[in-house]
Amino acid sequence: MRVKRRSERFASDDSRVITRLFIPGDPARIKSVIGRVLRLDADAVAGLLDQVIQSFASRHRHLAAIFRANYEVVTKYADVDEIDEDRRLLIGAYFTKEYSFESAALFNPSIVPHPDQEGVPASSVRFLMSLRATGEGHVSSIVFRSGMVGASGETSFDAISPFARSLEPLRDHPFEKQDYFLKLIEMGGYTNDAGNVLDQLGARFTFHELECVLHAMSAAHPHPEAFNETAANMRGLAKSNYVLELPTDSSPSEIVMFPVTENESGGMEDMRLVRFVGDDGEVFYYGTYTAYNGYRILPQLMQTREFRYVEITSLQGKSAYNKGQAIFPRKVDGWYVMISRQDGENLYLMRSKNVRFWNEQEKIQVPTYPWEFVQIGNCGSPIEVPEGWLLLTHGVGPMRRYCIGATLLDLKDPSRVIGQTPSPILAPTEDERDGYVPNVVYSCGAIIHNEQLIIPYAVADSETSVATVPVEDVLKSLVPPPGTIKKT
DSSP: OOOEEEEEEEEOOTTOEEEEEOOOSSHHHHHHHHHHHHTSOHHHHHHHHHHHHHHHTTTOSSHHHHHHHHHHHHGGGOSOSOOOHHHHHHHHHHTEEEEETTSSEEEEEEEEEOSOOTTOOTTOEEEEEEEEEEOGGGOEEEEEEEEEEOTTSOEEEOOOOSOOEEOOBOTTOOEEHHHHHHHHHHTTOOOHHHHHHHHTSOSEEOHHHHHHHHHHHHHHOSSHHHHHHHHHHHHHHHHHSEEEEOOTTOOGGGEEEOOOSSTTTTEEEEEEEEEEEOTTSOEEEEEEEEEEOSSOEEEEEEEESSSSEEEEEEOBSTTOOSSOOEEOSSOBTTBEEEEEOTTSSSEEEEEESBTTBOOEEEEEEOOOSGGGSSEEEESSSOEEETTEEEEEEEEEOGGGOEEEEEEEEOSSOTTSEEEEOSSOSBOOOGGGSOSSSSSBEEOSOOEEETTEEEEEEEETTTEEEEEEEEHHHHHHHOBOOSSOOOOO
16 A cells, blocks of 8 residues: 655653642641741742743733632632732742643544635645643643644644643533433432432522532431432532633644543553534534543543533433544444453444443454454444445554554444455654554544545554545455444
Protein backbone atom coordinates (compact mmCIF):
# COMPACT_ATOMS: atom_id res chain seq x y z
CA MET A 1 0.00 0.00 0.00
CA ARG A 2 1.08 3.55 -0.73
CA VAL A 3 1.35 4.66 2.90
CA LYS A 4 2.83 8.11 3.38
CA ARG A 5 4.00 9.22 6.78
CA ARG A 6 3.62 12.98 6.97
CA SER A 7 6.38 15.13 8.37
CA GLU A 8 4.09 16.73 10.93
CA ARG A 9 4.72 15.37 14.40
CA PHE A 10 4.21 16.93 17.80
CA ALA A 11 5.22 15.82 21.27
CA SER A 12 4.27 16.64 24.83
CA ASP A 13 5.22 20.04 26.21
CA ASP A 14 5.82 20.35 29.95
CA SER A 15 5.44 24.13 29.78
CA ARG A 16 1.71 23.76 29.13
CA VAL A 17 0.03 24.05 32.51
CA ILE A 18 -3.37 24.48 34.09
CA THR A 19 -4.23 25.63 37.61
CA ARG A 20 -5.56 23.25 40.23
CA LEU A 21 -6.76 23.68 43.79
CA PHE A 22 -3.86 23.04 46.20
CA ILE A 23 -4.67 21.76 49.71
CA PRO A 24 -1.37 21.22 51.57
CA GLY A 25 -2.77 19.38 54.58
CA ASP A 26 -5.54 19.00 57.14
CA PRO A 27 -7.87 21.81 58.31
CA ALA A 28 -5.45 22.88 61.03
CA ARG A 29 -2.74 23.47 58.45
CA ILE A 30 -5.14 25.34 56.17
CA LYS A 31 -6.04 27.63 59.09
CA SER A 32 -2.34 28.22 59.77
CA VAL A 33 -1.68 29.37 56.19
CA ILE A 34 -4.70 31.68 56.22
CA GLY A 35 -3.68 33.05 59.61
CA ARG A 36 -0.22 33.97 58.35
CA VAL A 37 -1.70 35.92 55.46
CA LEU A 38 -4.17 37.68 57.76
CA ARG A 39 -1.30 38.91 59.95
CA LEU A 40 0.43 40.66 57.05
CA ASP A 41 -0.05 44.42 56.77
CA ALA A 42 -1.88 45.85 53.75
CA ASP A 43 1.28 46.96 51.91
CA ALA A 44 2.85 43.51 52.22
CA VAL A 45 -0.34 41.88 50.91
CA ALA A 46 -0.49 44.25 47.94
CA GLY A 47 3.17 43.69 47.13
CA LEU A 48 2.99 39.90 47.32
CA LEU A 49 -0.20 39.77 45.25
CA ASP A 50 1.36 42.01 42.58
CA GLN A 51 4.42 39.75 42.42
CA VAL A 52 2.29 36.63 41.94
CA ILE A 53 0.13 38.21 39.26
CA GLN A 54 3.13 39.56 37.34
CA SER A 55 4.82 36.16 37.49
CA PHE A 56 1.82 34.07 36.35
CA ALA A 57 -0.49 36.34 34.31
CA SER A 58 1.31 35.42 31.08
CA ARG A 59 0.57 31.73 31.75
CA HIS A 60 -3.14 31.85 32.68
CA ARG A 61 -6.22 33.77 31.63
CA HIS A 62 -8.46 35.26 34.34
CA LEU A 63 -5.96 34.68 37.15
CA ALA A 64 -7.89 36.77 39.67
CA ALA A 65 -11.02 34.69 39.06
CA ILE A 66 -9.02 31.51 39.69
CA PHE A 67 -7.67 32.86 43.00
CA ARG A 68 -11.13 34.04 44.01
CA ALA A 69 -12.68 30.63 43.33
CA ASN A 70 -10.01 28.80 45.35
CA TYR A 71 -10.38 31.28 48.20
CA GLU A 72 -14.09 30.42 48.35
CA VAL A 73 -13.17 26.76 48.91
CA VAL A 74 -11.08 27.52 52.03
CA THR A 75 -12.86 30.61 53.39
CA LYS A 76 -14.70 28.49 55.97
CA TYR A 77 -11.35 28.02 57.73
CA ALA A 78 -10.80 31.76 58.22
CA ASP A 79 -11.33 33.04 61.78
CA VAL A 80 -12.52 36.50 60.76
CA ASP A 81 -15.70 37.66 59.09
CA GLU A 82 -14.42 40.54 56.93
CA ILE A 83 -11.44 40.09 54.60
CA ASP A 84 -10.47 42.68 51.99
CA GLU A 85 -10.31 41.73 48.30
CA ASP A 86 -6.50 41.77 47.95
CA ARG A 87 -6.15 39.50 50.96
CA ARG A 88 -8.77 37.11 49.55
CA LEU A 89 -6.92 36.88 46.26
CA LEU A 90 -3.59 36.31 48.00
CA ILE A 91 -5.10 33.55 50.17
CA GLY A 92 -6.49 32.01 46.97
CA ALA A 93 -3.02 32.12 45.43
CA TYR A 94 -1.58 30.15 48.34
CA PHE A 95 -4.14 27.42 47.67
CA THR A 96 -3.50 27.27 43.92
CA LYS A 97 -0.90 25.23 42.06
CA GLU A 98 0.12 24.62 38.47
CA TYR A 99 -0.22 21.18 36.92
CA SER A 100 1.67 20.19 33.77
CA PHE A 101 -1.05 18.12 32.14
CA GLU A 102 0.98 16.75 29.20
CA SER A 103 4.45 16.55 30.75
CA ALA A 104 4.68 12.76 30.27
CA ALA A 105 2.97 12.10 26.92
CA LEU A 106 0.57 13.37 24.26
CA PHE A 107 -0.91 10.55 22.22
CA ASN A 108 -3.86 8.43 21.00
CA PRO A 109 -5.48 10.96 18.63
CA SER A 110 -8.95 10.92 17.10
CA ILE A 111 -10.03 13.22 14.27
CA VAL A 112 -13.36 14.52 12.92
CA PRO A 113 -14.38 17.29 10.51
CA HIS A 114 -14.60 20.56 12.43
CA PRO A 115 -18.19 21.82 12.94
CA ASP A 116 -17.14 25.16 11.40
CA GLN A 117 -16.07 24.83 7.75
CA GLU A 118 -16.68 28.50 6.85
CA GLY A 119 -14.01 29.91 4.56
CA VAL A 120 -12.33 26.55 3.95
CA PRO A 121 -11.32 25.88 0.31
CA ALA A 122 -13.42 23.24 -1.43
CA SER A 123 -10.37 20.97 -1.77
CA SER A 124 -9.60 21.10 1.98
CA VAL A 125 -11.28 20.28 5.27
CA ARG A 126 -10.83 21.82 8.70
CA PHE A 127 -10.52 19.22 11.44
CA LEU A 128 -10.79 18.89 15.19
CA MET A 129 -8.56 16.37 16.94
CA SER A 130 -8.75 14.98 20.46
CA LEU A 131 -5.71 13.55 22.21
CA ARG A 132 -4.87 11.91 25.49
CA ALA A 133 -2.49 14.02 27.57
CA THR A 134 -0.69 12.43 30.53
CA GLY A 135 0.96 14.40 33.29
CA GLU A 136 2.25 14.03 36.84
CA GLY A 137 1.06 10.85 38.56
CA HIS A 138 0.09 9.29 35.22
CA VAL A 139 -3.23 11.17 35.30
CA SER A 140 -4.71 11.50 31.83
CA SER A 141 -6.93 14.26 30.48
CA ILE A 142 -8.47 15.00 27.08
CA VAL A 143 -7.09 17.88 25.02
CA PHE A 144 -7.74 19.20 21.52
CA ARG A 145 -6.00 20.51 18.42
CA SER A 146 -7.36 21.95 15.20
CA GLY A 147 -6.00 22.33 11.71
CA MET A 148 -6.50 21.71 8.01
CA VAL A 149 -6.15 18.76 5.64
CA GLY A 150 -5.28 19.83 2.11
CA ALA A 151 -6.22 18.37 -1.27
CA SER A 152 -3.50 15.72 -1.31
CA GLY A 153 -3.70 14.85 2.39
CA GLU A 154 -1.09 17.26 3.68
CA THR A 155 -1.85 18.27 7.27
CA SER A 156 -1.26 21.61 8.96
CA PHE A 157 -2.02 22.40 12.59
CA ASP A 158 -3.24 25.71 13.98
CA ALA A 159 -0.94 27.58 16.35
CA ILE A 160 -1.08 26.33 19.93
CA SER A 161 -2.30 28.88 22.45
CA PRO A 162 0.07 29.91 25.25
CA PHE A 163 -2.84 29.42 27.64
CA ALA A 164 -4.69 26.32 28.80
CA ARG A 165 -7.69 25.96 31.07
CA SER A 166 -9.50 23.06 32.65
CA LEU A 167 -13.27 23.10 32.47
CA GLU A 168 -15.50 22.95 35.53
CA PRO A 169 -18.98 21.35 35.45
CA LEU A 170 -22.08 23.51 35.44
CA ARG A 171 -23.71 22.54 38.72
CA ASP A 172 -27.12 23.98 37.84
CA HIS A 173 -27.78 21.90 34.71
CA PRO A 174 -30.95 19.77 34.91
CA PHE A 175 -31.12 15.99 35.10
CA GLU A 176 -33.92 14.05 33.45
CA LYS A 177 -35.52 12.04 36.25
CA GLN A 178 -36.37 9.03 34.05
CA ASP A 179 -32.79 8.71 32.73
CA TYR A 180 -31.38 9.21 36.22
CA PHE A 181 -33.75 6.56 37.61
CA LEU A 182 -32.68 4.00 34.97
CA LYS A 183 -28.99 4.68 35.57
CA LEU A 184 -29.47 4.31 39.32
CA ILE A 185 -31.05 0.89 38.77
CA GLU A 186 -28.24 -0.17 36.40
CA MET A 187 -25.55 0.69 38.96
CA GLY A 188 -27.41 -1.19 41.71
CA GLY A 189 -28.04 1.97 43.72
CA TYR A 190 -31.82 2.04 43.69
CA THR A 191 -33.43 1.53 47.13
CA ASN A 192 -36.72 2.44 48.77
CA ASP A 193 -34.99 5.52 50.17
CA ALA A 194 -33.81 6.45 46.67
CA GLY A 195 -37.39 6.13 45.44
CA ASN A 196 -38.57 8.45 48.21
CA VAL A 197 -35.95 11.00 47.21
CA LEU A 198 -36.97 10.88 43.56
CA ASP A 199 -40.65 11.24 44.49
CA GLN A 200 -39.84 14.67 45.92
CA LEU A 201 -38.08 15.84 42.75
CA GLY A 202 -39.60 17.11 39.52
CA ALA A 203 -39.34 15.51 36.09
CA ARG A 204 -36.16 17.58 35.71
CA PHE A 205 -34.02 18.57 38.67
CA THR A 206 -30.66 20.14 39.45
CA PHE A 207 -27.84 18.90 41.65
CA HIS A 208 -28.72 21.62 44.17
CA GLU A 209 -32.32 20.40 44.36
CA LEU A 210 -31.14 16.82 44.81
CA GLU A 211 -28.78 17.93 47.57
CA CYS A 212 -31.53 19.78 49.41
CA VAL A 213 -33.78 16.70 49.43
CA LEU A 214 -30.94 14.42 50.52
CA HIS A 215 -29.99 16.78 53.34
CA ALA A 216 -33.58 17.08 54.60
CA MET A 217 -34.22 13.34 54.48
CA SER A 218 -30.93 12.55 56.20
CA ALA A 219 -31.78 14.87 59.07
CA ALA A 220 -35.20 13.26 59.55
CA HIS A 221 -34.29 9.64 58.77
CA PRO A 222 -34.64 7.16 61.68
CA HIS A 223 -31.49 5.37 60.50
CA PRO A 224 -29.24 8.09 59.01
CA GLU A 225 -26.22 5.81 58.66
CA ALA A 226 -28.17 3.42 56.43
CA PHE A 227 -29.46 6.37 54.42
CA ASN A 228 -25.95 7.70 53.89
CA GLU A 229 -25.05 4.89 51.46
CA THR A 230 -28.07 5.66 49.29
CA ALA A 231 -27.23 9.37 49.41
CA ALA A 232 -23.62 8.71 48.43
CA ASN A 233 -24.72 6.62 45.42
CA MET A 234 -27.17 9.29 44.29
CA ARG A 235 -24.61 12.08 44.63
CA GLY A 236 -21.96 10.02 42.88
CA LEU A 237 -24.26 9.31 39.93
CA ALA A 238 -25.21 12.98 39.63
CA LYS A 239 -21.58 14.10 39.72
CA SER A 240 -20.64 11.53 37.04
CA ASN A 241 -23.17 13.06 34.64
CA TYR A 242 -22.42 16.71 34.03
CA VAL A 243 -22.24 19.53 31.49
CA LEU A 244 -19.16 21.54 30.51
CA GLU A 245 -19.36 24.98 28.96
CA LEU A 246 -16.60 25.74 26.47
CA PRO A 247 -15.57 29.41 26.63
CA THR A 248 -16.09 31.34 23.41
CA ASP A 249 -12.80 33.21 23.77
CA SER A 250 -10.67 30.05 23.71
CA SER A 251 -9.14 28.10 20.84
CA PRO A 252 -9.43 24.29 20.89
CA SER A 253 -5.81 23.98 22.03
CA GLU A 254 -6.68 25.84 25.27
CA ILE A 255 -9.37 23.37 26.33
CA VAL A 256 -8.46 20.67 28.84
CA MET A 257 -11.07 18.14 29.95
CA PHE A 258 -9.45 17.25 33.28
CA PRO A 259 -10.95 14.66 35.67
CA VAL A 260 -13.64 16.24 37.83
CA THR A 261 -15.40 13.20 39.33
CA GLU A 262 -14.36 10.31 41.53
CA ASN A 263 -14.89 7.88 38.65
CA GLU A 264 -12.41 9.87 36.54
CA SER A 265 -9.92 10.63 39.31
CA GLY A 266 -7.26 8.31 37.84
CA GLY A 267 -7.68 9.66 34.32
CA MET A 268 -9.82 10.17 31.21
CA GLU A 269 -8.43 7.96 28.47
CA ASP A 270 -8.56 7.48 24.69
CA MET A 271 -11.55 9.46 23.44
CA ARG A 272 -12.98 8.17 20.15
CA LEU A 273 -14.70 11.06 18.37
CA VAL A 274 -17.35 10.62 15.69
CA ARG A 275 -19.50 13.00 13.68
CA PHE A 276 -22.96 11.45 13.96
CA VAL A 277 -25.83 12.28 11.57
CA GLY A 278 -29.31 11.53 12.88
CA ASP A 279 -32.25 10.24 10.86
CA ASP A 280 -33.50 13.84 10.53
CA GLY A 281 -30.12 15.10 9.32
CA GLU A 282 -29.21 16.72 12.64
CA VAL A 283 -25.50 16.50 13.41
CA PHE A 284 -24.09 15.49 16.79
CA TYR A 285 -20.56 14.84 17.90
CA TYR A 286 -20.12 11.87 20.18
CA GLY A 287 -16.98 10.89 22.02
CA THR A 288 -16.58 7.67 23.98
CA TYR A 289 -13.78 7.45 26.52
CA THR A 290 -12.64 5.46 29.53
CA ALA A 291 -12.93 6.86 33.05
CA TYR A 292 -10.42 5.37 35.49
CA ASN A 293 -10.40 5.84 39.25
CA GLY A 294 -7.26 3.89 40.09
CA TYR A 295 -8.81 0.43 40.27
CA ARG A 296 -11.93 0.40 38.07
CA ILE A 297 -12.66 1.48 34.49
CA LEU A 298 -16.01 2.85 33.32
CA PRO A 299 -17.14 3.80 29.79
CA GLN A 300 -18.27 7.41 29.43
CA LEU A 301 -20.02 9.32 26.65
CA MET A 302 -19.46 12.90 25.53
CA GLN A 303 -22.22 14.51 23.46
CA THR A 304 -22.31 17.95 21.85
CA ARG A 305 -23.65 19.78 18.80
CA GLU A 306 -21.14 22.55 18.15
CA PHE A 307 -18.65 22.16 21.03
CA ARG A 308 -20.27 24.98 22.98
CA TYR A 309 -21.89 22.88 25.69
CA VAL A 310 -20.56 19.36 26.22
CA GLU A 311 -22.69 16.79 28.05
CA ILE A 312 -20.91 13.95 29.86
CA THR A 313 -22.90 10.84 30.82
CA SER A 314 -22.03 7.35 31.94
CA LEU A 315 -22.82 4.51 29.54
CA GLN A 316 -25.17 2.02 31.15
CA GLY A 317 -26.42 -1.51 30.51
CA LYS A 318 -25.10 -5.02 30.96
CA SER A 319 -22.90 -4.62 27.85
CA ALA A 320 -21.46 -1.22 28.85
CA TYR A 321 -18.13 -2.25 30.27
CA ASN A 322 -14.44 -2.52 29.39
CA LYS A 323 -12.52 -0.14 27.12
CA GLY A 324 -12.57 0.93 23.51
CA GLN A 325 -16.19 1.52 22.50
CA ALA A 326 -16.71 3.47 19.26
CA ILE A 327 -20.09 4.63 17.92
CA PHE A 328 -21.02 4.28 14.25
CA PRO A 329 -21.56 7.64 12.46
CA ARG A 330 -25.26 6.94 11.87
CA LYS A 331 -27.97 4.49 12.88
CA VAL A 332 -28.14 1.19 11.03
CA ASP A 333 -31.65 -0.16 10.43
CA GLY A 334 -32.98 2.10 13.19
CA TRP A 335 -30.37 1.09 15.78
CA TYR A 336 -27.45 2.89 17.31
CA VAL A 337 -24.44 0.64 16.70
CA MET A 338 -21.14 0.50 18.50
CA ILE A 339 -17.96 -1.50 17.98
CA SER A 340 -16.18 -2.64 21.14
CA ARG A 341 -13.71 -5.05 22.71
CA GLN A 342 -15.77 -6.56 25.50
CA ASP A 343 -13.33 -9.25 26.61
CA GLY A 344 -10.09 -7.41 25.91
CA GLU A 345 -9.26 -9.78 23.04
CA ASN A 346 -11.93 -9.87 20.31
CA LEU A 347 -14.13 -7.41 18.41
CA TYR A 348 -17.82 -7.15 19.32
CA LEU A 349 -20.79 -5.37 17.80
CA MET A 350 -23.37 -3.72 20.06
CA ARG A 351 -26.83 -2.40 19.21
CA SER A 352 -29.22 -0.18 21.14
CA LYS A 353 -32.27 2.03 20.72
CA ASN A 354 -30.81 4.45 23.30
CA VAL A 355 -27.29 5.79 22.83
CA ARG A 356 -26.69 5.71 26.60
CA PHE A 357 -27.91 2.16 27.32
CA TRP A 358 -26.31 -0.96 25.84
CA ASN A 359 -27.55 -4.46 26.57
CA GLU A 360 -26.85 -6.41 23.36
CA GLN A 361 -23.48 -7.62 22.06
CA GLU A 362 -22.15 -10.23 19.65
CA LYS A 363 -18.64 -11.34 18.81
CA ILE A 364 -17.78 -10.64 15.17
CA GLN A 365 -14.01 -10.97 14.82
CA VAL A 366 -11.19 -12.80 16.59
CA PRO A 367 -7.40 -12.50 16.21
CA THR A 368 -6.51 -14.26 12.96
CA TYR A 369 -3.08 -13.19 11.73
CA PRO A 370 0.27 -13.30 13.57
CA TRP A 371 0.45 -9.50 13.97
CA GLU A 372 -2.76 -9.60 16.05
CA PHE A 373 -2.57 -12.96 17.86
CA VAL A 374 -2.65 -11.36 21.35
CA GLN A 375 -5.68 -9.14 20.79
CA ILE A 376 -7.54 -6.92 18.35
CA GLY A 377 -9.53 -3.76 18.94
CA ASN A 378 -10.92 -0.80 17.08
CA CYS A 379 -9.00 2.36 16.17
CA GLY A 380 -12.08 4.53 16.39
CA SER A 381 -15.45 4.58 14.68
CA PRO A 382 -15.92 2.89 11.30
CA ILE A 383 -16.12 5.07 8.19
CA GLU A 384 -18.87 4.57 5.65
CA VAL A 385 -17.69 3.87 2.09
CA PRO A 386 -19.73 2.44 -0.82
CA GLU A 387 -18.22 -1.00 -0.23
CA GLY A 388 -19.12 -1.17 3.48
CA TRP A 389 -18.03 0.08 6.90
CA LEU A 390 -14.26 0.58 6.87
CA LEU A 391 -12.95 -0.01 10.37
CA LEU A 392 -9.36 0.57 11.39
CA THR A 393 -8.19 -2.00 13.92
CA HIS A 394 -5.22 -2.40 16.18
CA GLY A 395 -3.53 -5.72 16.70
CA VAL A 396 -1.00 -6.83 19.29
CA GLY A 397 1.68 -9.29 18.27
CA PRO A 398 5.06 -10.58 19.51
CA MET A 399 6.91 -8.39 22.02
CA ARG A 400 3.63 -6.48 22.61
CA ARG A 401 4.02 -4.68 19.30
CA TYR A 402 0.92 -2.68 18.33
CA CYS A 403 0.10 -2.31 14.61
CA ILE A 404 -2.83 -0.83 12.69
CA GLY A 405 -4.85 -2.78 10.12
CA ALA A 406 -8.37 -2.64 8.71
CA THR A 407 -11.61 -4.62 8.54
CA LEU A 408 -14.58 -4.10 6.22
CA LEU A 409 -18.08 -4.70 7.61
CA ASP A 410 -21.29 -5.12 5.64
CA LEU A 411 -23.25 -1.86 5.31
CA LYS A 412 -26.65 -3.38 6.10
CA ASP A 413 -25.43 -6.00 8.58
CA PRO A 414 -22.25 -4.72 10.24
CA SER A 415 -21.97 -7.92 12.26
CA ARG A 416 -20.80 -9.56 9.02
CA VAL A 417 -17.10 -9.21 8.27
CA ILE A 418 -16.48 -8.90 4.51
CA GLY A 419 -12.71 -8.64 4.57
CA GLN A 420 -9.65 -7.79 6.62
CA THR A 421 -6.02 -6.90 6.03
CA PRO A 422 -3.71 -9.91 6.44
CA SER A 423 -0.81 -7.51 7.11
CA PRO A 424 -0.74 -4.18 8.98
CA ILE A 425 -1.25 -0.86 7.25
CA LEU A 426 1.01 0.78 9.82
CA ALA A 427 3.65 -0.89 11.97
CA PRO A 428 6.27 0.86 14.12
CA THR A 429 9.30 1.86 12.05
CA GLU A 430 12.76 1.98 13.55
CA ASP A 431 12.40 5.65 14.50
CA GLU A 432 8.94 5.01 16.02
CA ARG A 433 9.92 2.21 18.40
CA ASP A 434 11.15 4.12 21.44
CA GLY A 435 9.04 6.17 23.84
CA TYR A 436 6.76 6.07 26.84
CA VAL A 437 5.45 2.65 25.72
CA PRO A 438 7.82 1.12 23.12
CA ASN A 439 6.79 -0.56 19.85
CA VAL A 440 3.32 1.00 19.58
CA VAL A 441 1.44 2.80 16.83
CA TYR A 442 -2.17 3.50 17.80
CA SER A 443 -5.09 5.61 16.64
CA CYS A 444 -8.51 6.44 18.08
CA GLY A 445 -10.11 7.66 14.86
CA ALA A 446 -9.48 8.61 11.22
CA ILE A 447 -11.28 10.44 8.39
CA ILE A 448 -11.43 10.16 4.60
CA HIS A 449 -10.69 13.23 2.48
CA ASN A 450 -10.34 13.25 -1.31
CA GLU A 451 -10.20 9.44 -1.35
CA GLN A 452 -7.29 9.51 1.11
CA LEU A 453 -7.53 7.83 4.50
CA ILE A 454 -6.11 10.34 7.01
CA ILE A 455 -4.78 8.43 10.04
CA PRO A 456 -3.49 10.40 13.03
CA TYR A 457 -1.59 8.00 15.22
CA ALA A 458 0.40 7.83 18.42
CA VAL A 459 4.09 6.95 18.29
CA ALA A 460 5.17 4.81 21.27
CA ASP A 461 2.51 6.51 23.42
CA SER A 462 4.72 9.61 23.46
CA GLU A 463 3.97 11.84 20.49
CA THR A 464 1.57 12.09 17.58
CA SER A 465 2.02 11.88 13.83
CA VAL A 466 -0.16 11.53 10.72
CA ALA A 467 -0.14 9.01 7.88
CA THR A 468 -2.18 8.89 4.69
CA VAL A 469 -3.05 6.01 2.39
CA PRO A 470 -5.38 5.85 -0.63
CA VAL A 471 -8.70 4.23 0.32
CA GLU A 472 -8.53 2.09 -2.82
CA ASP A 473 -5.22 0.60 -1.64
CA VAL A 474 -6.78 -0.44 1.66
CA LEU A 475 -9.80 -1.98 -0.05
CA LYS A 476 -7.62 -3.89 -2.54
CA SER A 477 -5.55 -5.32 0.31
CA LEU A 478 -8.57 -6.89 2.04
CA VAL A 479 -9.01 -10.63 1.95
CA PRO A 480 -12.12 -12.62 2.94
CA PRO A 481 -12.17 -13.75 6.55
CA PRO A 482 -10.80 -17.30 6.97
CA GLY A 483 -13.96 -18.44 8.73
CA THR A 484 -17.17 -17.23 10.27
CA ILE A 485 -17.67 -16.39 13.90
CA LYS A 486 -20.37 -18.26 15.72
CA LYS A 487 -22.67 -15.56 17.01
CA THR A 488 -23.44 -15.58 20.72
